[in-house]
Amino acid sequence: MAVAADRVELRSGFWRDRYDANARWGVPRLYERFEAHGVVDNFRRLSGARSAPRRGLWFTDSDLYKWMEAAAWVGAAELGEVVPIVLAAQADDGYLNTNFDADSRFADLDWSHELYCMGHFIQAAIARKRAQGHDDLLDGAVRCADLLGRVFGPGRRVARDRHPVVEMALVELYRETGTARYLDLAAFFCDQLPWQNWDRLWGHAVCALYFASGLTDVAIETGDETRVEAVRRWWADLETTSTYVTGAIGGRWTAEAVGEPYELPLSRSYTETCGAVAAAQWHARMLQLDGDIRAADALEQVLHNALLAGMSLEGDEWFYANPHATTCRAEEHPWIGEQLPTQIAGPLPLRRAPWRDVTCCPPNVNRTLATLPGQLYGTDRDGNLWMHMFASSHVRAAEFDVSVDTDMPWSGRVAITVHAAPRREASLFVRGPVWSTDTVAGRYREERRVWRPGDVLELDLEIGTRLLAANPRVESTRGSVAVSRGPFVYCFEGIDNPEVDDLRDLTLRDDTTFETAPDQPKLGGITALQCAATIAAPTRLYHPVSSRNGTFRPTTATAIPYYAWANRGPSPMAIWLNRA
Numbered sequence: 001m002a003v004a005a006d007r008v009e010l011r012s013g014f015w016r017d018r019y020d021a022n023a024r025w026g027v028p029r030l031y032e033r034f035e036a037h038g039v040v041d042n043f044r045r046l047s048g049a050r051s052a053p054r055r056g057l058w059f060t061d062s063d064l065y066k067w068m069e070a071a072a073w074v075g076a077a078e079l080g081e082v083v084p085i086v087l088a089a090q091a092d093d094g095y096l097n098t099n100f101d102a103d104s105r106f107a108d109l110d111w112s113h114e115l116y117c118m119g120h121f122i123q124a125a126i127a128r129k130r131a132q133g134h135d136d137l138l139d140g141a142v143r144c145a146d147l148l149g150r151v152f153g154p155g156r157r158v159a160r161d162r163h164p165v166v167e168m169a170l171v172e173l174y175r176e177t178g179t180a181r182y183l184d185l186a187a188f189f190c191d192q193l194p195w196q197n198w199d200r201l202w203g204h205a206v207c208a209l210y211f212a213s214g215l216t217d218v219a220i221e222t223g224d225e226t227r228v229e230a231v232r233r234w235w236a237d238l239e240t241t242s243t244y245v246t247g248a249i250g251g252r253w254t255a256e257a258v259g260e261p262y263e264l265p266l267s268r269s270y271t272e273t274c275g276a277v278a279a280a281q282w283h284a285r286m287l288q289l290d291g292d293i294r295a296a297d298a299l300e301q302v303l304h305n306a307l308l309a310g311m312s313l314e315g316d317e318w319f320y321a322n323p324h325a326t327t328c329r330a331e332e333h334p335w336i337g338e339q340l341p342t343q344i345a346g347p348l349p350l351r352r353a354p355w356r357d358v359t360c361c362p363p364n365v366n367r368t369l370a371t372l373p374g375q376l377y378g379t380d381r382d383g384n385l386w387m388h389m390f391a392s393s394h395v396r397a398a399e400f401d402v403s404v405d406t407d408m409p410w411s412g413r414v415a416i417t418v419h420a421a422p423r424r425e426a427s428l429f430v431r432g433p434v435w436s437t438d439t440v441a442g443r444y445r446e447e448r449r450v451w452r453p454g455d456v457l458e459l460d461l462e463i464g465t466r467l468l469a470a471n472p473r474v475e476s477t478r479g480s481v482a483v484s485r486g487p488f489v490y491c492f493e494g495i496d497n498p499e500v501d502d503l504r505d506l507t508l509r510d511d512t513t514f515e516t517a518p519d520q521p522k523l524g525g526i527t528a529l530q531c532a533a534t535i536a537a538p539t540r541l542y543h544p545v546s547s548r549n550g551t552f553r554p555t556t557a558t559a560i561p562y563y564a565w566a567n568r569g570p571s572p573m574a575i576w577l578n579r580a
C-alpha cells in the first residue's frame with residue numbers, strides 16, 4: 001500500500017527544491033495564466049457571474065481540475081476562491097462541463113472529453129478531501145459520478161470516452177467513499193475496449209497509459225486475474241521495447257504515439273510531458289499491485305528524468321514535446337509553408353513556454369510534484385515499512401515514525417532514524433536501486449528487528465557513473481552510449497561544450513572515467529560530470545570502413561542531468577554519443 005502524501009514531509013534536498021519550485025512558482029503562476037486565458041471565466045459564465053463568451057479548447061476544464069488537485073496538496077490560497085466558482089457551474093443533476101449544454105451533452109464521446117473532464121473533477125475533489133478535509137467538492141464529485149452511473153452501464157448507454165481518466169477517478173472515488181457501484185462503473189468503462197486481446201500498448205501514449213492505469217486500479221481492487229495478467233504483460237513489453245532511457249514514453253510525433261517496438265527516435269521524440277506523468281502513475285500502480293522492485297526503479301527513472309525535464313528549474317515554464325537530442329537549428333520549409341502539420345514538420349521545441357493553448361502538461365506536472373511525497377514509502381499488511389525512493393523526509397506510517405537524511409540523488413549516504421516503531425519485530429525494507437553497484441542492487445534490503453527509538457540505520461549506496469548501451473534494435477542509438485549517474489541520465493549541451501561544433505561528433509571510449517565538476521548554481525546546484533572525449537569530425541557521408549573519415553581531436557566534455565537542459569537558452573543537446 002502506498003503511504004499517503006499527508007503522512008510524509010519532504011524536509012530538504014533535491015526533491016524538496018523541486019517541490020518548492022512547483023508550490024511557490026509553478027502552481028500560482030499557472031493560475032494567473034488560467035485567469036488571463038479565460039479558463040476560470042468559463043465557469044463564471046455558466047453560473048451567470050460573468051457574461052464573457054467561452055474561451056479556449058473544449059477540454060480546458062480538465063486543466064483547471066488538475067491544477068486544483070495540486071493546489072489542494074500544496075495549500076494554494078487561490079483554491080478557496082475557485083471551489084465555489086466551479087461548484088456554481090454544476091448542473092442540478094450533477095453534470096459539469098463548460099463547453100456542452102443540456103442539448104449537446106454526451107453526444108460525441110469520441111472527441112468531447114466530457115468524462116475525461118469529469119474524471120479530473122472527481123480526482124480534484126478527492127484531493128481536496130484528503131489534503132484539506134473539505135467535503136464541498138467531494139459532494140459535487142459524488143453527484144457527478146451518480147449521474148454517470150444513471151446514464152452509462154449495462155442496460156443503459158453502452159459507450160465510453162475515448163480519452164481515459166474517468167476509470168482511475170471512479171476507482172479512487174470508490175476507495176474514498178466505499179461505494180461499490182463506482183468500481184463497477186470503472187470496470188464497465190474499461191471493458192468497452194477489447195483489451196483482453198492486446199499483447200501490448202500502442203497508439204496515443206497518454207491515452208494508452210491512462211487506460212492501463214485505470215485497468216490496473218480495477219485489477220488491484222478486484223484481484224481479477226485476467227486484468228492482472230494483461231497489465232503485467234503490457235508493462236513488461238513497454239519496459240523492454242518502448243521506454244526511453246529517460247523513462248519517457250510515446251516517441252512518435254504522428255498521433256503522439258507509442259510506436260512499434262524499439263521505435264525510439266531522438267531529435268524527433270514527441271514524448272509528451274503528460275506521457276511521463278502517465279508513466280509515473282502506472283509504475284506506482286504496478287508497484288502497488290505486485291510490490292515488484294522493477295516498478296519502483298521505473299518510477300524513479302521517469303520522475304528524475306523525463307518528468308522533470310518537462311518543467312523549467314524555476315518551475316513555471318513547460319515543454320509539451322520533449323526532444324532527446326537537438327542540433328538547435330531552426331527548420332525551414334520553403335516549398336510547403338506553414339500549413340504542414342506540426343506532427344510532420346516540427347517545430348521542434350527548443351525552449352519551454354509559459355503558456356500553450358493545449359494546457360494539459362503544466363497542471364499534470366503540478367499535481368505529480370504536489371503528491372510526490374506519497375510516492376516515497378509503502379506499507380504492507382504485516383505492518384512493515386517500505387522505502388521506495390530516497391529523499392530527506394519524515395514519515396509516519398504503520399506505527400513507524402522515521403526520518404531519513406540523505407544527499408540523494410547526488411551522493412549515496414542515507415541515515416534512517418527511527419523515532420517510534422511497533423512494539424514487536426517489524427521490518428524496514430529499503431530499495432536497492434538497480435543503478436547501484438551495491439550488493440543489494442535490484443532487491444529490497446530487509447532490516448528486521450524490534451526497533452527502539454533512536455535506532456539509526458546507515459547506508460552508503462554506491463552511486464557510480466555508468467555508460468549505457470541500447471538494444472541494437474533501437475536504430476537511433478545503435479553504436480552509441482549514454483551517461484548515467486545514480487538515477488539521472490546525463491546530456492551534453494552545446495553551451496557547456498563550446499569546442500564542439502556538432503555534438504553528434506563527440507565520441508566516448510568504453511573505459512571513459514568521469515570527474516564530478518563543481519556545482520553549477522545557475523542550474524540549482526547540480527553535479528555536472530567531465531570526461532575525456534574525442535571530437536570525430538567527419539568529412540564524408542560514407543566511407544570504406546578501412547579508411548578514416550575526417551579529423552579526430554581530443555577534448556574535455558561536460559555533461560549535466562538531462563532534466564536540467566534548456567534552462568540557459570536554446571542550446572544543442574545530445575544524450576547519446578558515439579561509442580569509440
Ligand SMILES: [Zn+2]
Pocket residue numbers: 272273274275320359360361362364
Ligand atoms: Zn500534456
